[in-house]
Every structure is written in structure tokens, then in C-alpha cells.
Amino acid sequence: MEDNTVLEDLELVYEKPHTLSDTAFHYCPGCGHGVAHRLIMEVVEEMGIEEQTIGVAPVGCSVFAYHYMMVDMQEAAHGRACAVATGIRRLLPEKYVFTYQGDGDLAAIGTAETIHTVNRGENIAIFFINNAIYGMTGGQMAPTTLCHQITSTSPYGREVEAMGHPLKMTDLVAHLPGAYYVTRQAVHTPNAVRKCKKAIRNAFEYQKLHKGTSFVEIVSNCPSGWRVNPADSIKWLEDNMLPMYPLGDLKVPGKN
Amino acid sequence: MEKRELKPREVKLMKGNEALAEAAIRAGMDGYFGYPITPQSEILEYLTVEVPHRSGVVLQAESEVAAINMIYGAAGAGGRVMTTSSSPGISLMQEGLSYIASAELPCLLANINRGGPGLGTIQPSQGDYFQAVKGGGHGDYRLIVLAPASVQEMADFVFLGFELAEKYRNPAMILADGALGQMMEKVDLRAEGSLPKTVPPWATTGKPKERGPNVITSLHIQSEKMEEINLHLQAKYKTIMENEVRYEEYQIEDAEYILVAYGLSARIVRKTVDLAREKGIKAGLLRPQTLFPFPYERINQLAGHAKAFLDVEMNSGQMVEDVRLAVNGKTEVFFKGRMGGIIPTPEEILEVLEQIEEKSAALQD
Amino acid sequence: MIKGTVKIATELCKGCELCISACPQDCLALTNNINLKGYKFIQLKNDACTGCTNCALVCPDAVFTVFRQSKSSMKKAV
Incomplete structure (x- = not known):
């Protein structure tokens, strides 16, 4: 990098969005939450809608999402983000409203709110981070925990006879007429990140057109909860999560 | 749907539930989120008829849990919002209420109290006094609790409830019962649009460049910060206690026996006071209109020269604990209650009062 | 080659190293130094970077700002 002539001719090709605060994320090393936060804020910045956007944070690791996303935000009770978002969006029908929820929040305690919000076709974007574990409380079994996956409350592995099956919420909501756009994405590779950002952009664009609910699942990693290092968590995600939660669109306007 | 013009002041014959719903529209309610439950479903029904061609939004939620969280979101977005339910539904809302109180969001609730515990009965009751007045959900918080005793007050307290909720950034509750909700009376309705409204600066309406993000939250991980929040809330409740106590008195001037009752019970006790006076017993009624803040001071004053107090409720004795705190041992406090959705008669209350009078006369002899 | x-x-x-495996030019490595949070942090280990942004895309902590040789300067070089 001693070649100063080259440095002078460099142009900026990527910087983090100014809608993302400079505060250091409290997430564990390698955690996908940071990428998901950044992508949402990149889209908000690129669309120029930060003055019209209201986010709803969940309970879980991303409970402090409002420390990082520099838009107006509300902190919902565990599982109630979709109801809170409904209240906001009904009062402010021309604004952009999104929820950011983990698997415990959205697919266990908040199942009813999620299903009914999508079924009403609320004009909101739901971002669903699925890492198959309760991260914040220390790695307990989640509704999306895989069969035989070891967690601190399924120490011998998730036995479906006793603990039920992994819940594929995204497949479930795709069947609802209120869902306009349903997709499953990930953030573990550069390509996955590019696709995920496109999906997030779609979700906001459809909201602008008052098309109904957009639902974007983001399959993510939890190195601490999975008890692996960040690099291995990417491999674990590919080997175990993706077969159960395959990436791709589940409902695309005009195609279903 | 085509919007109609604002309604002028009107006098009408209405059910309590309908008067409450109509008053909410006239008070400029921006949003209503509710779930059907007897004996208050008329409120949601009335609003689904009226709101589409008047103002605001109305939504039937999938549960009371969802409804109260929609209220959280909508209140946080700066709206004047209301939900209503009856006892079991109000129990489901307690989590959300605790969050709303902690995040200091103004909103109005009505509990058209029915008999419990459990699924109980759909008949009128006052069994939710503790839940309404002492917090109900987790943590140290208070609701502003208004207790109407007529259809007129069912309407008036909607305006008052919104006003106090917004003044103090605190949830307010109208605590009525099934009979008040269902009875029909004359009601003088205020003109629509007569309650001033502004979008509060803390609301999450989208962040303009000039300010940082508005955040609505009740999460404060650091103990020092959480204690600070608690101290702030307690200071606010103290201000409310100093400034917002409301009560009505009847025949209290020379009363030797003071009956204390709220809501429907107070209407019955008023008759008891008349019957007692006919028999030469100097009885009077103190009717708290605000249950939080409670008229401790006034009751304590009266305790100085009253022979005894008789608290009457449609429960096993809840407000009586506050009456005893207020009386503070200055004189005896008796209780008469009915439960399970049974409304006491003026005569059966009079019987208790006569026994108290006999006992007190015997003590003085 | 684009610079x-x-x-x-x-x-x-936080030294998670996800950028290392995402980098097609193998030009990132952890230092032996430790930052204020107590993590070994990432640094460029050579000048093979092409400014492809892969590291920035996968970075959970948004630590990267990426620059690339401008098109006009490339023309000049030719």
C-alpha cells in the first residue's frame, strides 16, 4: 500500500450506511445479526426512506436493535412485534414499518400474532432471523431447533416425539392470502448477502405499493449457542440448517 | 367510505357501552383495537359501524394480547387510542399494560368488569379493583383508574381518561361493570372534536433530519438507570395523587355513618342513605370517582367525626383495604359485599348499617 | 488487475475471521495485537486486494470501508 499514486486514484465502493450507528454491536463474534441489521439499514438509506421508517425490535439477542438502526423504533414485548407493528402501521398508513424478530419471538411465543398479522395482509415487512436457538437466554431449544440438535434444554438432542418438530414458519405463512412476498435467505456468504439484500429491498418496495405483508426469513448462525467457532458455524449452517430450511422464494408476486 | 361531518353536542338515550364508544369518537380517538367479550362487545360493534365513516381506525384483533400490543404500537406512534374488554380479557392485557406504563404511553382502557375468578360469570362485578388499582401486571406501576356510576359518566370519563392519560403519559382505565355497560340512560354528549390534540414530540412517526431517533422502550438493563426510571414514575404517581383525586359526596355534611362505594354499588348505596335517613340514621355517601388516585385524605378527614364507615362493594372486600388505610384506625370500618355477579339491594345494606348503628349506640351507652 | x-x-x-474465508485474494489476516475489546483484529496482509467488497458483505460488525481503483485511472495506466 506504499504506492501512493494508486491510493490517490481510489474511489469509494463500499461504506457502511449512515443509518447504522457507530456503536459497536453487542453480538458475539461472527453472529449474523450484525449483517442483517446492516442490510436493512442499507436498503432504508438507498431508498431514502429513513424519515418514513419505523422499526419494531423484539425480545431476544436483537432486543437492542434500536441502538444500531438509526430510525424511530419501538421495543415490543416478547412475541408481540407484529401486533405493535400493526398498531403503528394502522395509525400511519403511509409510513414504512418493519419488525425484526428471532425464531423464539416470532415462531413460539408470537405465533398467533405472526399468523394473524400476515393473514390480514398488514402492509409491513417482517424480518425473521432463524438461527434455531434461543441465543440471549443461553442456547435453549427454539421452535426451529433441528431434529436431534443439542441445546441446553434438549441436552440429548431434540427428540421430536417429546419435543415436537422444527417449525417451518415461512412455509406456513406462504400459504396465507395476506402474504404478498415470502422468501428465505441467508447471510453466510457474499452471494447470500447480495441476494438477501435484494429480498429486503423487495420487501420495502412492495410496502410502498401497499401490497400486503412481506416476510423475509434470514437463516443465520449462532456460534455461541451452537458451541462452535464462527468459521465452523458457517459450515454447520450449510450442512444442517440449509437442508431443513432451503433458501429461495416461497411466494413471489405473479408467480404463485 | 364517505366521511360525515363532526357531530354537535347532543342529548341521547343510550346504553352505557354505546355511550362510551360514541364518546371515544367524539373525543377524537385515532385508533381502537379490541376483541369481543361479554358484557362489552357492543363497544366494538358500535365502533365498527361508526368509525369507517367518521374518524380513526378500528380493528378486531386476534386476541386481547394482540389488542393491547397494537395499542402500544399505535400510542407510541402518537395516536389517541383505546381498547376495551372485560375481566378475563383484561387479565390477558396485563403484560402489555406493564410495558405501556413503563414506556409512558398514553392510552385509555375500559374494563366492563364481570364476575370472576376464572371464566366466572358474565354478570356485573367489582372483583377487579385490586387488579386495576394496585398494578395488575409486573413491576411498580399504576394506572389512572376512573369509576363511572352512570351512563353520563361512561361518556364523560372517556374525555377525562384521554385527557389525564395524555397529560401524564400514563395508561388510564375506566373501571365499570356489566350493569353500567348494559343500562340505558339519558346522556349529554360533548361535541365531536372538542378535545385538543397534538402529536407528541416523543412519538415514533419517522425520524426527521433535525432530531435523533425516537425510541419507545421499557428496557433498561443497568440497575441504576432502571431505578431512575422507577423514581421518575413514582414521582409522577405522587403528582397524580396530589392533583387528580375526584369524588362525589351525598348527605355527607352531618353524616355519622359514612358509606363508601364506587360505580354501580354507589348508586345502590345512595338509595340506602335515603332509607337510613327516613329511619333517622344520619348516613352519607362518599363515592370515589378516581380509584387511583384514591381519596385517602378526604376519608381521613371524615374519619375524625364519623361514628363508623361501611364500605360496600360487589366483591369480597377490596377497596375496603384502602378505606382502612385512609381511616387509619380513627374509627371502625365495616364491609358489606356480594359476589359472583350479584348486585346487593339497598335494603340488605341498610340491615348491615342498622346493626352497626345498634352496636355503636350500645358502645356509647 | 484491478487495485x-x-x-x-x-x-x-471481533476477530471472527469470516472475512478471511470470504476473501478471494487471500489478503486478510488477524494481527497478533489486541484491540480495546480484547479481540485480535483483522488487517491486510498483502496488496492483492481488488476492492471486491466480499469482506464487507459478510462482516457482522461493519468494519470495512472498501476502495477501488477508479476507471479513469485504469485508462491512464493503459
Whole structure:
């Protein structure tokens, strides 16, 4: 990098969005939450809608999402983000409203709110981070925990006879007429990140057109909860999560 | 749907539930989120008829849990919002209420109290006094609790409830019962649009460049910060206690026996006071209109020269604990209650009062 | 070959190394130094960077700002 002539001719090709605060994320090393936060804020910045956007944070690791996303935000009770978002969006029908929820929040305690919000076709974007574990409380079994996956409350592995099956919420909501756009994405590779950002952009664009609910699942990693290092968590995600939660669109306007 | 013009002041014959719903529209309610439950479903029904061609939004939620969280979101977005339910539904809302109180969001609730515990009965009751007045959900918080005793007050307290909720950034509750909700009376309705409204600066309406993000939250991980929040809330409740106590008195001037009752019970006790006076017993009624803040001071004053107090409720004795705190041992406090959705008669209350009078006369002899 | 480089907010880096495997030019490595948060942080180990942004895309802590040789300067070089 001693070649100063080259440095002078460099142009900026990527910087983090100014809608993302400079505060250091409290997430564990390698955690996908940071990428998901950044992508949402990149889209908000690129669309120029930060003055019209209201986010709803969940309970879980991303409970402090409002420390990082520099838009107006509300902190919902565990599982109630979709109801809170409904209240906001009904009062402010021309604004952009999104929820950011983990698997415990959205697919266990908040199942009813999620299903009914999508079924009403609320004009909101739901971002669903699925890492198959309760991260914040220390790695307990989640509704999306895989069969035989070891967690601190399924120490011998998730036995479906006793603990039920992994819940594929995204497949479930795709069947609802209120869902306009349903997709499953990930953030573990550069390509996955590019696709995920496109999906997030779609979700906001459809909201602008008052098309109904957009639902974007983001399959993510939890190195601490999975008890692996960040690099291995990417491999674990590919080997175990993706077969159960395959990436791709589940409902695309005009195609279903 | 085509919007109609604002309604002028009107006098009408209405059910309590309908008067409450109509008053909410006239008070400029921006949003209503509710779930059907007897004996208050008329409120949601009335609003689904009226709101589409008047103002605001109305939504039937999938549960009371969802409804109260929609209220959280909508209140946080700066709206004047209301939900209503009856006892079991109000129990489901307690989590959300605790969050709303902690995040200091103004909103109005009505509990058209029915008999419990459990699924109980759909008949009128006052069994939710503790839940309404002492917090109900987790943590140290208070609701502003208004207790109407007529259809007129069912309407008036909607305006008052919104006003106090917004003044103090605190949830307010109208605590009525099934009979008040269902009875029909004359009601003088205020003109629509007569309650001033502004979008509060803390609301999450989208962040303009000039300010940082508005955040609505009740999460404060650091103990020092959480204690600070608690101290702030307690200071606010103290201000409310100093400034917002409301009560009505009847025949209290020379009363030797003071009956204390709220809501429907107070209407019955008023008759008891008349019957007692006919028999030469100097009885009077103190009717708290605000249950939080409670008229401790006034009751304590009266305790100085009253022979005894008789608290009457449609429960096993809840407000009586506050009456005893207020009386503070200055004189005896008796209780008469009915439960399970049974409304006491003026005569059966009079019987208790006569026994108290006999006992007190015997003590003085 | 397109030239690029990255600026790294080392104090925000948690040393997760996800950028290392995402980098097609193999030009990132952890230092032996430790930042204020107690993590070994990432740095450029050579000048092979093309400014492809892969590191920035996968970085959970948004530590990368990416620069690339401008098209006009490339023309000049030719």
C-alpha cells in the first residue's frame, strides 16, 4: 500500500450506511445479526426512506436493535412485534414499518400474532432471523431447533416425539392470502448477502405499493449457542440448517 | 367510505357501552383495537359501524394480547387510542399494560368488569379493583383508574381518561361493570372534536433530519438507570395523587355513618342513605370517582367525626383495604359485599348499617 | 488487475475471521495485537486486494470501508 499514486486514484465502493450507528454491536463474534441489521439499514438509506421508517425490535439477542438502526423504533414485548407493528402501521398508513424478530419471538411465543398479522395482509415487512436457538437466554431449544440438535434444554438432542418438530414458519405463512412476498435467505456468504439484500429491498418496495405483508426469513448462525467457532458455524449452517430450511422464494408476486 | 361531518353536542338515550364508544369518537380517538367479550362487545360493534365513516381506525384483533400490543404500537406512534374488554380479557392485557406504563404511553382502557375468578360469570362485578388499582401486571406501576356510576359518566370519563392519560403519559382505565355497560340512560354528549390534540414530540412517526431517533422502550438493563426510571414514575404517581383525586359526596355534611362505594354499588348505596335517613340514621355517601388516585385524605378527614364507615362493594372486600388505610384506625370500618355477579339491594345494606348503628349506640351507652 | 484496498475499523472488529474465508485474494489476516475489546483484529496482509467488497458483505460488525481503483485511472495506466 506504499504506492501512493494508486491510493490517490481510489474511489469509494463500499461504506457502511449512515443509518447504522457507530456503536459497536453487542453480538458475539461472527453472529449474523450484525449483517442483517446492516442490510436493512442499507436498503432504508438507498431508498431514502429513513424519515418514513419505523422499526419494531423484539425480545431476544436483537432486543437492542434500536441502538444500531438509526430510525424511530419501538421495543415490543416478547412475541408481540407484529401486533405493535400493526398498531403503528394502522395509525400511519403511509409510513414504512418493519419488525425484526428471532425464531423464539416470532415462531413460539408470537405465533398467533405472526399468523394473524400476515393473514390480514398488514402492509409491513417482517424480518425473521432463524438461527434455531434461543441465543440471549443461553442456547435453549427454539421452535426451529433441528431434529436431534443439542441445546441446553434438549441436552440429548431434540427428540421430536417429546419435543415436537422444527417449525417451518415461512412455509406456513406462504400459504396465507395476506402474504404478498415470502422468501428465505441467508447471510453466510457474499452471494447470500447480495441476494438477501435484494429480498429486503423487495420487501420495502412492495410496502410502498401497499401490497400486503412481506416476510423475509434470514437463516443465520449462532456460534455461541451452537458451541462452535464462527468459521465452523458457517459450515454447520450449510450442512444442517440449509437442508431443513432451503433458501429461495416461497411466494413471489405473479408467480404463485 | 364517505366521511360525515363532526357531530354537535347532543342529548341521547343510550346504553352505557354505546355511550362510551360514541364518546371515544367524539373525543377524537385515532385508533381502537379490541376483541369481543361479554358484557362489552357492543363497544366494538358500535365502533365498527361508526368509525369507517367518521374518524380513526378500528380493528378486531386476534386476541386481547394482540389488542393491547397494537395499542402500544399505535400510542407510541402518537395516536389517541383505546381498547376495551372485560375481566378475563383484561387479565390477558396485563403484560402489555406493564410495558405501556413503563414506556409512558398514553392510552385509555375500559374494563366492563364481570364476575370472576376464572371464566366466572358474565354478570356485573367489582372483583377487579385490586387488579386495576394496585398494578395488575409486573413491576411498580399504576394506572389512572376512573369509576363511572352512570351512563353520563361512561361518556364523560372517556374525555377525562384521554385527557389525564395524555397529560401524564400514563395508561388510564375506566373501571365499570356489566350493569353500567348494559343500562340505558339519558346522556349529554360533548361535541365531536372538542378535545385538543397534538402529536407528541416523543412519538415514533419517522425520524426527521433535525432530531435523533425516537425510541419507545421499557428496557433498561443497568440497575441504576432502571431505578431512575422507577423514581421518575413514582414521582409522577405522587403528582397524580396530589392533583387528580375526584369524588362525589351525598348527605355527607352531618353524616355519622359514612358509606363508601364506587360505580354501580354507589348508586345502590345512595338509595340506602335515603332509607337510613327516613329511619333517622344520619348516613352519607362518599363515592370515589378516581380509584387511583384514591381519596385517602378526604376519608381521613371524615374519619375524625364519623361514628363508623361501611364500605360496600360487589366483591369480597377490596377497596375496603384502602378505606382502612385512609381511616387509619380513627374509627371502625365495616364491609358489606356480594359476589359472583350479584348486585346487593339497598335494603340488605341498610340491615348491615342498622346493626352497626345498634352496636355503636350500645358502645356509647 | 484491478487495485483496491480496505480501511478497517479495528476497534469494532471481533476477530471472527469470516472475512478471511470470504476473501478471494487471500489478503486478510488477524494481527497478533489486541484491540480495546480484547479481540485480535483483522488487517491486510498483502496488496492483492481488488476492492471486491466480499469482506464487507459478510462482516457482522461493519468494519470495512472498501476502495477501488477508479476507471479513469485504469485508462491512464493503459
